[in-house]
Amino acid sequence: MKQSKLVLTLVAAAVGLIGCGEEKKPEPPKVAAPPPPSIEIKIGSVAPLTGGIAHLGKDNENGVLLALDEANAGKIKIDGKDAKFVIMSEDDQADPKVGKTVAQKLADAKVAGVVGHLNSGTSIPASEVYNGAGIPVISGSATNPKLTEQGFKVQFRVVGRDDQQGPAIASYLAINNKPKVVAIVDDATAYGEGLANEVEKTLKAAKINVLPREKGTDKTVDWKAVLTKIKGRKPDAVFYGGMDATAGPLLKQGRELGIKAVFAFGDGACDGDKMKELAGEAAEGLMCSTAGIPAAAADSKFLAAFKKKFNSDPKIYSPFTYDAANLLIEAMKKANSADPAKYLPELAKMDYKGATGRIMFDEKGDRKDPEITTSVMKGGKLEPVAIFKAGQTVSYEVFLKAAAAAPAEAPKPAAEVAKDAAKTAAEPAKDAAKK
Amino acid sequence: MDIFIQQLINGVTLGSVYAVVALGYTMVYGIIQLINFAHGEVVLIGAMVAFSVITALAPGGWPPLMVVAAGTMVAIPVCMAIGYGLERAAYRPLRNAPRLAPLISAIGMSIILQHLALLVWSRNFIAFPQIIRSEPYHIGGAIITNVQIAIIATSVAMMAGLALIVYRTRLGTAMRATAQNQHVAGLMGVDINRIIAVTFLIAAALAAVAGVMVGSYYGIAHYQMGSLLGLKAFSAAVLGGIGNLPGAMLGGVLLGVVEALGAGYIGDFTDNWFGSNYQDVFAFMVLIAVLVFRPTGLLGERVGERT
Numbered sequence: 001m002k003q004s005k006l007v008l009t010l011v012a013a014a015v016g017l018i019g020c021g022e023e024k025k026p027e028p029p030k031v032a033a034p035p036p037p038s039i040e041i042k043i044g045s046v047a048p049l050t051g052g053i054a055h056l057g058k059d060n061e062n063g064v065l066l067a068l069d070e071a072n073a074g075k076i077k078i079d080g081k082d083a084k085f086v087i088m089s090e091d092d093q094a095d096p097k098v099g100k101t102v103a104q105k106l107a108d109a110k111v112a113g114v115v116g117h118l119n120s121g122t123s124i125p126a127s128e129v130y131n132g133a134g135i136p137v138i139s140g141s142a143t144n145p146k147l148t149e150q151g152f153k154v155q156f157r158v159v160g161r162d163d164q165q166g167p168a169i170a171s172y173l174a175i176n177n178k179p180k181v182v183a184i185v186d187d188a189t190a191y192g193e194g195l196a197n198e199v200e201k202t203l204k205a206a207k208i209n210v211l212p213r214e215k216g217t218d219k220t221v222d223w224k225a226v227l228t229k230i231k232g233r234k235p236d237a238v239f240y241g242g243m244d245a246t247a248g249p250l251l252k253q254g255r256e257l258g259i260k261a262v263f264a265f266g267d268g269a270c271d272g273d274k275m276k277e278l279a280g281e282a283a284e285g286l287m288c289s290t291a292g293i294p295a296a297a298a299d300s301k302f303l304a305a306f307k308k309k310f311n312s313d314p315k316i317y318s319p320f321t322y323d324a325a326n327l328l329i330e331a332m333k334k335a336n337s338a339d340p341a342k343y344l345p346e347l348a349k350m351d352y353k354g355a356t357g358r359i360m361f362d363e364k365g366d367r368k369d370p371e372i373t374t375s376v377m378k379g380g381k382l383e384p385v386a387i388f389k390a391g392q393t394v395s396y397e398v399f400l401k402a403a404a405a406a407p408a409e410a411p412k413p414a415a416e417v418a419k420d421a422a423k424t425a426a427e428p429a430k431d432a433a434k435k
Numbered sequence: 436m437d438i439f440i441q442q443l444i445n446g447v448t449l450g451s452v453y454a455v456v457a458l459g460y461t462m463v464y465g466i467i468q469l470i471n472f473a474h475g476e477v478v479l480i481g482a483m484v485a486f487s488v489i490t491a492l493a494p495g496g497w498p499p500l501m502v503v504a505a506g507t508m509v510a511i512p513v514c515m516a517i518g519y520g521l522e523r524a525a526y527r528p529l530r531n532a533p534r535l536a537p538l539i540s541a542i543g544m545s546i547i548l549q550h551l552a553l554l555v556w557s558r559n560f561i562a563f564p565q566i567i568r569s570e571p572y573h574i575g576g577a578i579i580t581n582v583q584i585a586i587i588a589t590s591v592a593m594m595a596g597l598a599l600i601v602y603r604t605r606l607g608t609a610m611r612a613t614a615q616n617q618h619v620a621g622l623m624g625v626d627i628n629r630i631i632a633v634t635f636l637i638a639a640a641l642a643a644v645a646g647v648m649v650g651s652y653y654g655i656a657h658y659q660m661g662s663l664l665g666l667k668a669f670s671a672a673v674l675g676g677i678g679n680l681p682g683a684m685l686g687g688v689l690l691g692v693v694e695a696l697g698a699g700y701i702g703d704f705t706d707n708w709f710g711s712n713y714q715d716v717f718a719f720m721v722l723i724a725v726l727v728f729r730p731t732g733l734l735g736e737r738v739g740e741r742t
Contacts, residue, residue, distance in 0.1 A: 050558040052657070093558070188712060212702060215712035221653045221660075224445040225698030226711045232438035245560040249655055256569050257441065258578050278655065280565040 038082040041338045043068060043325060044106040044135075046099070046116030046126070049091035052218075052245030055274055055315065057118055060140060061089055062310050063321030064115045066302075069309065071329050079336050085329065092122045094218075094243075099126045107133035112338045113328040115321050120144030120162075120191040127155045134340050136328065136347055140321035143267060143291045144194045148364040154344065156361055158320045158327070158354075160291035160370035162191070162266075166198020168372035168388030169239075169264055169289035174206045175393065177262050179236030185214045185226065185250070187242030192218070195266045196241035211235060216250075218243060223250045227257050235261050243268040248278020255282035267291050270375065271315050272382035286377045290316055293356055293371045294384040297400070302355035323354035371399075437576025442699045443692060444574075448583045448652070450691020451590035455645040456668035457675070457683040458597060459638035465614045465678035466634050467530065472541040473521055475665015476548035477514050477639050481646025482656045483556045485510040490564055499566040503651065510643040517548070518639025522632055545662070552658040561656045586648045593641060594684050600637070601680060610634060614678070667694075667715075670722050676735020685733060694718040 045064040047057030068085040076083045088111055090102040099122030106114055107129055114130060114137040117123040123142035130137040131152040139147065139157040143165055148155055160168075173179065182203055186196035193215075200210050211233050214226045227250070230238060238254065238261050240247050247269035254263060263286050269275060270288035279286075296303070298319035306314050306322075328343075330352055335343035352359045360368045372388040373396075387399040394402075456478055463471045485506035492502045525544045529537040569580040601607040612620040613630045621627045649664065650656045667690060675686025697717030701709045709716075725733065 052560040054559050212707040213710060214702075215710045217712065219657070219659070221655050221657075222449065224449075225442060225695040225714060228438060228441045228445055228695075229699045229702070229711065231441070245655075248562070249653055252654060256571065256578070256580055258571060277562045278560075280654075 037080065038084055039078065039338065040084050040086055041078070041332070042086050042088050042109060042111040043328060044109075044111040044114035044116065044137075045087055045089045045321070045325075046092050046102055046106070046114065046122075047118035047141075048094040048122075049089070051093050053094055053118070053243050053268075056141075056244075056271060056317070057091070057094075059315040059318045060116070060118050060321045061087075062306070063140065063314070063318035063323075064089075064325045066306055066309055066318075067322045067325035067329070070305070071326075076329070076333060078332055078338055083332075083338070090116075092117050092119075092126075094119050094122060096121050096125050099123070100129060102126075103129035106130075107135060111135060112332065112340060113137065115140060115324045115328070117142060118317075119189075120147060120194065121189045123147050124150075124190060127152050130154050134344075136331075136340055136344050138324035138327060140324045141267070141291075141317040142191075144190050146190070146194070148366050152365075153348075154340070156324075156327075156347065156365040158292075158324050158356065158359055158367050158370075159317065160372050161366060162195045162198050162291075164370065164388070165266060165289050165291045165372050166195050167202040167391075168393070169266065169287070169374055170199040170202035171206070171393055172289075172374040172386050172388070173237055173239070173262070173264055173287065174203065174208060177237055179208060179262075181209045181211065181233065181235045182237045182239060183211045183214065183230045183233065183235040183261070185216065185223075185230075185238065185240045185242075187218045187220065187240075187246055188215050189218050189242070191268060192241035192243075192266075194241070195268075196239065199239050199241070216242070216246060218246060220246050221249045223253050224257065227254050227259060230254075231257055231259050237262045237264060239264045240269065241266055244271055244274045244278060248275055248283075251275070251279040251286060252282045255279075262287060264288065267316065270382065272375075272377060272380075273315075275377070276380060283377050284380070288375055288382070290373045290375070291370065292317070292320055292373065293387070294373045294375065295319055297384070297403075299355035319355045323352075323356050323359060326354060327352055327359065438699070440575060440577040442695045444577055444579050444583065446692030446695030447688060448586050448691070449695065450671075450688035451587050452645055452648050452652070452687075453664075453668045453671045453691050454684045454687025455590050455593055455641050455648075456664065457672040457687045458594065458680065459642050460669050460672040461675070461677055461680060461683040462634050462638050464672070465680075466610060466631060467526070467617075468534070468678075469526060469537050470541065470669065470677075471521070471526075471635075471638070472538070472665070472669075473525075473544040473548055474638065474642060475661035475663075475668065476545050476552070477517055477521075477642040477661075478646040478649070478664055479552055479656075479658065479661030480517060480548065481510040481514045481643030482650035482660065483552055483561070483646075483658075484513045484643075485647040486556075486561055486563055486650055486656055489566070493564040493566050499568075502566055503647070507644060507647045510647055511640050514639040514643035514646070515636045518635040518642070519632055522635040527628070527631075545665075549658060549661065552661075556656075556658060558658060563650050563654045563656065565654055567651065582652060586652060589644065589648065593644060597637070597641070598680065606630075606633065667718070670719065673732055674722050674725055676732030679732070679734050682732055682734035689733075690718055690722070693721045697721075 045061050047060040049057045071085050092099040092102050103126035118141050120142040123139050131154050136154045143162045145161045145163050184196050186192040203210050251263050265288040267290040270290050275283045295314040331343045331347035332338050334346040362368050369390045373384050374386045375382040375384045384396040386393050459474045488506040488509045525540040526537050569582050571578045609625045609630050671686040671690040672683045675682030698711045698714035
């Protein structure tokens with residue numbers, strides 16, 4: 001008796017719920033007539049908002065938030081209606097499985113476009129979902145080449161790829177530190193392993209002895225055994241492909257063991273404050289790359305607006321997610337529609353001046369001629385030292401001067417002023433990248 | 436050679452942490468034949484509580500050692516309360532149930548504790564404030580830091596203290612009697628419930644100290660750190676012969692050393708076919724090999740006699 005009552009209540013509740021769901025949907029078109037017509041455009045933003053790299057995820061999300069805020073303040077009209085942009089922020093926990101689940105959730109919610117994901121490991125499986133649903137997705141931080149090599153028309157990215165980032169940091173290391181032996185460690189993720197492979201290729205092409213690869217996981221905090229082994233081989237440099245939550249302990253323990261080599265990292269471990277928190281004094285002198293211009297070199301208007309809204313400076317990739325969100329909005333404006341099928345062609349042929357410079361996509365959806373920055377920790381602060389662009393390395397001062405001299409046309413000038421030494425040494429890097 | 440010594444130092448440091456945690460498993464197993472799968476999570480809570488206290492006190496300008504000691508002093512009672520709570524809530528009601536029932540409730544408690552930690556301390560990696568500077572000392576080309584020395588010394592002191600309690604006091608005698616036969620010990624006037632509760636309290640206190648050691652050694656804590664550590668310490672206890680106190684100590688140190696040497700040399704032995712990421716596999720292979728030839732573990736002869 002009791003049970004049947006319960007079932008009845010459940011059924012009633014379910015009917016009520018279904019009823020609600022049905023009522024809500026047709027609302028906008030019906031009630032649209034009397035006030036000025038408006039449409040709500042949902043933009044997805046995906047990054048790990050919890051976990052070891054939540055600080056980076058939050059940074060990425062902030063970029064999108066700022067872009068949508070500005071768009072809403074700008075009273076954009078799309079198809080004659082007042083557009084209201086709403087963020088749908090999802091946490092993928094840097095986990096490929098969760099990444100795919102939240103991608104499906106966004107697809108079911110019929111978002112107009114997505115900015116994300118942060119990690120390559122989550123972006124690649126998720127891109128399949130977005131492709132199936134026909135939703136344009138722009139990553140502002142995923143650097144694994146495979147992401148745009150799958151032939152998905154909806155996938156774009158506004159940062160460099162690991163086959164540009166790897167050669168960039170490796171050739172800088174080769175030129176600047178002239179190591180004879182380099183040890184490479186990775187965290188066995190799509191990102192870490194991919195980047196480490198690119199670095200290894202470049203170093204080998206420059207005739208530098210690379211030790212057999214050592215591996216951990218993206219949760220390893222005990223690197224002592226691996227580092228001790230590495231210490232025995234007396235490398236001049238250690239490169240680690242992985243995120244800062246594991247890179248910090250690696251660096252700290254390496255110095256504790258008395259390894260004097262220079263430690264180099266990719267963009268996953270290039271948040272200066274976090275590395276200092278995790279590695280303490282050992283962070284001094286570390287070298288790392290990011291797959292774009294330094295956040296501090298972004299458009300000054302963007303930097304001021306970001307500071308005002310979040311009361312902090314952008315960390316690494318928020319200028320890029322900001323641009324990514326703006327690209328989506330810009331394409332919608334051009335196509336005069338928030339329908340992915342209609343604005344996608346506009347997005348593909350976009351030529352846009354964003355906070356990170358001029359953005360154009362190639363046929364794969366990659367950014368044309370992205371910059372790669374190499375930074376070094378000096379006196380507790382990460383200082384950009386070199387910019388790598390179109391196969392060439394130039395010092396950061398030269399890059400800034402060139403950028404200041406020709407602010408309108410960013411694509412070429414930096415490369416031409418390259419130092420001769422940098423040029424020759426970067427040649428092998430270029431070759432390796434082609435292979 | 437100095438590399439070999441260095442790996443030994445790494446291994447012994449890690450191993451003494453394993454040993455302290457393994458003691459908790461083996462004590463509880465010895466007395467009520469229960470594998471307390473929530474023990475790794477007690478270590479986790481110990482680390483997290485100490486982290487909170489240390490973070491709160493670090494800016495106060497106290498001497499670093501005092502701050503860490505204060506963290507430990509808070510972590511120990513919290514963990515003891517949890518250990519006692521576990522025993523009262525999850526194990527005592529099931530003491531006469533079939534053996535699988537308390538095992539399942541142990542796994543359940545482990546999940547509950549882990550998620551409790553997730554709620555309180557979030558999913559993020561937590562960086563321990565680095566208030567103790569690690570000073571390196573050189574031993575024939577290898578380096579041992581003051582933190583490592585402190586960990587090894589603390590572990591040895593705790594193991595010695597435990598041995599004293601178990602083999603030299605009335606309480607210890609009662610514990611050993613309970614371990615041999617609960618029913619008869621009860622008839623001889625031993626308060627079984629009290630002795631079992633005390634066992635859990637001691638195990639939890641050891642776990643708390645182990646948590647502080649792990650946290651300050653790596654400088655990082657995470658809500659999932661307890662599960663793998665617990666699993667390895669449990670393996671160490673089995674390796675030494677579960678239920679046997681010297682066995683847990685031996686097993687712990689041995690597992691730590693095997694792991695360090697495995698990560699250091701497995702690549703060379705297999706021509707880099709196996710990398711250092713197989714270091715856990717290597718440790719467990721040794722465990723399996725030992726168990727095939729000595730199912731009771733290295734020092735675990737007495738276990739076989741029990742029914």
